[in-house]
Amino acid sequence: MNAEAKKMDAIERYTVNAEKIIAGNQNQSLSQLQNDSKASLSSMKFPTLKTEEWKYTNLKSLLNSEFSHSSQLNDVKITSDDVDKFKFKNFENYLLVFVNGVFKKELSDFEEIKKEIIISTISEAMVEREDIVSEYLSKIAVDKTAFDYLNLSSFIDGFFLQIPDNKILEKPIQMLNITGNKGHMTYTPTRNLIIAGKNSEASIIQNYVGIEGEQYFNTISSEVFIDQNALLNIYKVELENEDSCHIDKTDVLQRRDSKFNHFNFTFGGKLVRNDINTELSDENIECTLNGLYIGNDNQHIDNSTFINHAKPHCLSNELYKGILDDHSRGVFNGKILVERDAQLTNAYQNNNTILLSDDATIDTKPQLEIFADDVKCTHGATVGQLDESAMFYILSRGIPREKAKSMLITAFAESVVEGVKIEPLRDELNNLIFEHLNRDKVL
Amino acid sequence: MIEIKNLKAKIDGKEILQGINLQVNAGEVHAIMGPNGSGKSTLANVLTGHNSYEPSGGEVTFKGKDLLDLAPEDRAREGLFLGFQYPVEIPGVSNATFLQTAINEIRKYNDETEITPKEFLDRMKEKAKVVGMDNSLISRSVNTGFSGGEKKKNEIFQLLMLNPTLAILDETDSGLDIDALRIVSDGVNEFKNENNAVILVTHYQRLLDYIVPDFIHVLYEGKIIKSGGKELALELEEKGYGWITKGEN
Numbered sequence: 001m002n003a004e005a006k007k008m009d010a011i012e013r014y015t016v017n018a019e020k021i022i023a024g025n026q027n028q029s030l031s032q033l034q035n036d037s038k039a040s041l042s043s044m045k046f047p048t049l050k051t052e053e054w055k056y057t058n059l060k061s062l063l064n065s066e067f068s069h070s071s072q073l074n075d076v077k078i079t080s081d082d083v084d085k086f087k088f089k090n091f092e093n094y095l096l097v098f099v100n101g102v103f104k105k106e107l108s109d110f111e112e113i114k115k116e117i118i119i120s121t122i123s124e125a126m127v128e129r130e131d132i133v134s135e136y137l138s139k140i141a142v143d144k145t146a147f148d149y150l151n152l153s154s155f156i157d158g159f160f161l162q163i164p165d166n167k168i169l170e171k172p173i174q175m176l177n178i179t180g181n182k183g184h185m186t187y188t189p190t191r192n193l194i195i196a197g198k199n200s201e202a203s204i205i206q207n208y209v210g211i212e213g214e215q216y217f218n219t220i221s222s223e224v225f226i227d228q229n230a231l232l233n234i235y236k237v238e239l240e241n242e243d244s245c246h247i248d249k250t251d252v253l254q255r256r257d258s259k260f261n262h263f264n265f266t267f268g269g270k271l272v273r274n275d276i277n278t279e280l281s282d283e284n285i286e287c288t289l290n291g292l293y294i295g296n297d298n299q300h301i302d303n304s305t306f307i308n309h310a311k312p313h314c315l316s317n318e319l320y321k322g323i324l325d326d327h328s329r330g331v332f333n334g335k336i337l338v339e340r341d342a343q344l345t346n347a348y349q350n351n352n353t354i355l356l357s358d359d360a361t362i363d364t365k366p367q368l369e370i371f372a373d374d375v376k377c378t379h380g381a382t383v384g385q386l387d388e389s390a391m392f393y394i395l396s397r398g399i400p401r402e403k404a405k406s407m408l409i410t411a412f413a414e415s416v417v418e419g420v421k422i423e424p425l426r427d428e429l430n431n432l433i434f435e436h437l438n439r440d441k442v443l
Numbered sequence: 444m445i446e447i448k449n450l451k452a453k454i455d456g457k458e459i460l461q462g463i464n465l466q467v468n469a470g471e472v473h474a475i476m477g478p479n480g481s482g483k484s485t486l487a488n489v490l491t492g493h494n495s496y497e498p499s500g501g502e503v504t505f506k507g508k509d510l511l512d513l514a515p516e517d518r519a520r521e522g523l524f525l526g527f528q529y530p531v532e533i534p535g536v537s538n539a540t541f542l543q544t545a546i547n548e549i550r551k552y553n554d555e556t557e558i559t560p561k562e563f564l565d566r567m568k569e570k571a572k573v574v575g576m577d578n579s580l581i582s583r584s585v586n587t588g589f590s591g592g593e594k595k596k597n598e599i600f601q602l603l604m605l606n607p608t609l610a611i612l613d614e615t616d617s618g619l620d621i622d623a624l625r626i627v628s629d630g631v632n633e634f635k636n637e638n639n640a641v642i643l644v645t646h647y648q649r650l651l652d653y654i655v656p657d658f659i660h661v662l663y664e665g666k667i668i669k670s671g672g673k674e675l676a677l678e679l680e681e682k683g684y685g686w687i688t689k690g691e692n
Contacts, residue, residue, distance in 0.1 A: 392493050393531040397545040397605065398519035398552070407536045414535030414584075430535075442540055 010063040011146065015042045017069045018153035027123045029130070033138065034153045041149035056331040056363045057302045062245050062271055067187035067217050070100035070179070071156045076211065078178055083107050086176055086209045088237075091424040093174040093205065096159075100179055101190035101218075103159050116167060122158030122193055133160070137193055140223040141251040142277050142306075148249065151221040155191035161204075165197035165227070172203035172235075172422060179218045180211035180241060187217040194222065196230040196258075203233040205425070210241030210268070220248040228282075229257040235420060237429070240268040242297065249275040256282035263420060264291035264320075265429060266301050267436045277306040280314045280342075291320040292416040292429075294436045295328030295360065302331035309342040312372075316346070321416050322353040323409060324360035325437055334379070335367040342372045349379040354386060354412055356437075386412075406434065406442045444469050444506060444640050445490075445609055451500035451665075452489045458499065459485045461665035467609070470637040474651055474676070475644045477662035478684050483644045484528060486662070487613040491525040492518050506608070519545075520552035522608035526598040526615045533585035538597075539567065541585045542604050549605065570603040574630050592623040599630035610634065611642045616650040628653030648680040663688050 008016070018038040025031045046063055047054035070076070078099045087095060096119065097107035103121055110119060118129070125133045141148055163169065179188050196202060210216065218240060226232050240246045246269040254260055266272055278287050293301045307316045322330045332351045353362040366379040386408045394404035413433055420426045434441040445467045452460040459482045467473050477483055489496045490503065492515030503510040505521060513521065533541065547557045558566075567581050574596045586594050595615055602610055612631065616624055631654050635641060643654060651659075651673065659675040660667045661684065669675070669687050 387531075388494070390531045390533065392515060393527060394533070394541075395515040396491050396519055396525050396527075397541070397601065398516050398549040399541075399545050400516055400548060403544060403548075404516075407533055407541070410535040411533045417535065442536055442544070 010046055011042060011044065013066065014150045014154070018150075020072065021069060021154040021156070027126060029126045030123050037138075037149045037153035040144075041146060041153050044146040044149060046146045053304060053333065057271070057273060057300065062217060065185065065215075065217070067185045069154060070181060070186040070188040070216070071102065073181060073184050073186065075183070076100060076181055078104070078107060078211075080107060082178070083176065086178060086207070088174055088205065088207060088425065088428060090428065091422055092171045094171055096173060096175050098159065098175065098177045098190065100181075100186070101177070101188040102156050113169070117164065117169070118160070118162035120160050122155075122160045122191060125160035125193070129160075129162070132162070132195065133193065136195065136223060136225050138223070140225060140253045141221065141249065142279070147219055147247055148221060151189040151191055151219050155189040158191040158193065160193050162195040163197050163200040163202050166199045167197065167202075168200065169202040172205055174205045174207060177206065177208045177218075178211060179208065180213050180216045180244065182211065182213035185214045185216065187219065190218060190220040192220075192222040194224045196224070196226045196232045198227045199229045200227070201231040203235070203422070206234060206236040208236075208238045208240050208246065208268070210239075210244055212241070215241070215243040215245075215270075217245040218247070220246070222248070222250045224250065224252040224260075226252065226254045226258040226260050228255045231259045233261045233263075233421065235263045235265070235422070235425065237265045237432070238268055238272065239432070240272075242268060242299075243270050245269060245271040247273045250277070252276070252278040254278060254280050254282070254285045254287060257284045259286045261288040261419070262290070263416070264289070264303065265432070266291070266293040266303070267432055269299065269301070271300050273302040273304070275304045275306075277308070278316075279308045279310060280316065281310050283311050283313045285311075285314040287314070287316045288419070289316070289318045290416050290419055292413055292433075293320070293322040293330055294433055295322065295324040295330055296326045296436060296438070297328065298326070299328040301328070302333070304331070304333040306335045307337070307347065309336070309338040309345045309347060311341055312343045312345065314342065314345055316348070318349040319416060320351045321413065322362060323356060323412065323433070323437065324353060324362060325356040327357070327359045329360070330362040332362065332364040332381070333367075334365070336369070336377065336379070338368075338370040338372050338375055338377065340371040343374045345372060345375040345377065347375070347377040351381045352412075353383045355383065356386075403440070403442065406439050409433065409437065409439070410442055445510070446504045447501070448503070449501035450486075450489065450498065450503060452485060453497045453499050454485065454495055459665050460489065462501065463665075463667060465660065465667065467640045467642060469608075469640055471658065472635065472641045472643065472654060472656045474656040474659045475642060475662055476646070476648075476659060476676070476679060478688075479646075481662045482665040483662050484613055487525060487611045487642075487644050490611060491515060491523060516548070517552070519607070520549045524602055524605055524607035524610045526602060526610065526612035528614040528617070530586050530594040530598055532587045532589070534587045536585050537582050538585055539563075539581045542567070542601065545605060566604060570600055573603060573633055574600045575626050576600060591618045592620065595619060595627055596623065596630075599627050602634055603630060606634070608639045609642070610639070611644065613644045614646065615643075616645055616647060624650065625653060648676045651676045661687055
């Protein structure tokens with residue numbers, strides 16, 4: 001039996017686990033979807049170093065590890081004290097708590113807006129809002145890999161958020177994702193479907209933290225639909241445990257006149273992959289994808305973004321910055337496609353990385369594919385050390401080298417951090433940068 | 444206060460300073476003038492310890508200590524200040540944080556107690572007024588989004604905040620309109636007293652209408668080839684550098 005189990009490859013293992021999940025599923029339409037996804041999964045392969053989009057990220061150790069599905073071990077107890085410890089609390093927000101991918105209403109705090117927006121699980125929404133779920137669930141996601149089908153075939157309940165047309169949210173929504181298991185190696189498929197209605201405005205903080213214990217593998221899929229003239233800000237703050245894996249794919253579909261700002265702050269995790277794909281499917285859309293990755297030890301952080309300019313008069317701005325210390329490794333893969341129809345596109349992309357150690361590395365690959373002739377597109381990538389002339393300026397005021405370094409790190413990160421519109425969150429982020437680099441913050 | 448003897452220095456292996464001799468005493472203002480590329484900025488950077496410049500001979504004694512032996516931050520803590528020709532922007536770090544850190548590091552080195560927040564704030568407000576900057580300066584990031592003139596004013600503001608014993612001002616006047624030049628000069632004159640000294644590095648005689656030097660030195664090809672009193676500036680204004688440098692080529 002054991003020998004038999006050893007022979008199973010990752011696809012087989014995750015397919016077998018999906019079967020168990022589906023067997024326990026009461027929801028007809030979800031079972032149907034998960035069954036189909038399981039079938040797709042079983043016919044696929046996970047990416048390897050030979051897969052162009054994954055060529056800098058070695059998944060071998062992740063895929064060789066045997067994780068149990070977190071829901072099959074019903075032994076994780078999270079109290080409201082734990083939640084208190086993990087959540088951002090220096091600003092007002094509507095709190096939604098997820099433990100191992102499962103929405104925990106009893107730990108959440110959203111009474112105030114319960115009647116104004118729709119917060120439920122995907123399984124519930126499949127019954128109550130069948131039309132909208134069937135229109136978007138697994139339909140927004142593009143270029144599905146084995147990770148997509150792994151997620152789709154075995155997520156539990158999922159999370160569904162709908163901001164109704166014309167609704168302007170006063171406070172941000174904090175989605176606190178607590179993942180892991182004290183005594184077992186687990187994997188958790190986390191799935192979100194987010195619908196921002198016409199003319200709506202909202203901000204979401206996706207906050208990922210780990211439970212002290214064994215290493216875990218969090219595989220996340222978020223599908224986001226932003227309807228006409230809506231504004232959606234997503235601030236993702238990834239603070240997973242340092243020995244754990246975080247594979248996240250966010251697929252976004254934007255409609256006419258909408259604005260989407262995505263901020264991607266990566267601190268934790270041994271192996272991190274963020275895929276963000278946005279489809280600008282109509283005119284006059286704005287899309288900002290900004291990111292900051294802070295690496296130490298042997299962390300591997302891979303950010304892969306894709307912006308599809310399908311229609312004219314859209315603007316995309318992308319700025320990814322990284323600070324890599326020790327033996328950490330970063331990857332940036334930024335693709336922008338400007339389709340033949342997409343005249344008068346403005347697309348700007350930049351990736352800047354600072355290497356604080358001789359052993360840190362970055363592979364950066366900007367890709368622009370332009371099929372329209374009247375467009376403004378720029379891209380650039382820089383890799384370097386802290387600026388010596390700026391260093392001298394600070395030293396010449398009597399400030400010691402280590403503090404000068406911290407100031408230059410702040411200065412480097414600022415162009416990403418300053419875009420965060422929630423000021424107390426900016427302070428938290430500045431603290432996290434220095435905590436993660438084991439450095440003293442500037443005052 | 445500072446004694447420079449036969450100072451030589453290289454950048455990228457090329458010898459730029461070829462034996463500088465200069466003594467500056469407390470209470471004095473010295474102007475160092477000279478055509479482009481004569482080594483003026485190199486001298487300022489070597490004295491303050493920029494690591495792209497390599498001292499290759501001679502010695503510099505500052506308040507009895509071997510200056511070239513000190514790290515740049517320690518030179519500042521000993522009382523040396525450089526007003527930069529091109530001040531650096533530090534987004535995300537406020538002027539208040541920057542200067543409070545600097546003042547306290549300098550105080551710590553000199554076994555003095557830290558500045559109290561109130562004392563610091565009062566001082567900021569007082570000195571900001573001298574250079575005509577409003578109080579919002581305190582929370583703004585260092586030089587970030589400043590115009591060229593504002594950056595130079597901010598250098599003088601830092602000079603007044605840190606109150607060093609020797610200020611070396613590297614082309615602080617270049618690129619300033621007449622109003623800004625007046626403000627910058629007023630700041631330097633406010634700073635100036637019998638216990639400290641100023642070295643002005645400049646292209647233009649114009650600055651010396653506002654800050655009157657005790658001595659003027661002409662630097663050419665890495666050497667001081669002529670020294671004199673303030674009247675030398677007028678002569679340079681009239682005749683240029685040609686009459687001095689001719690014999691040197």
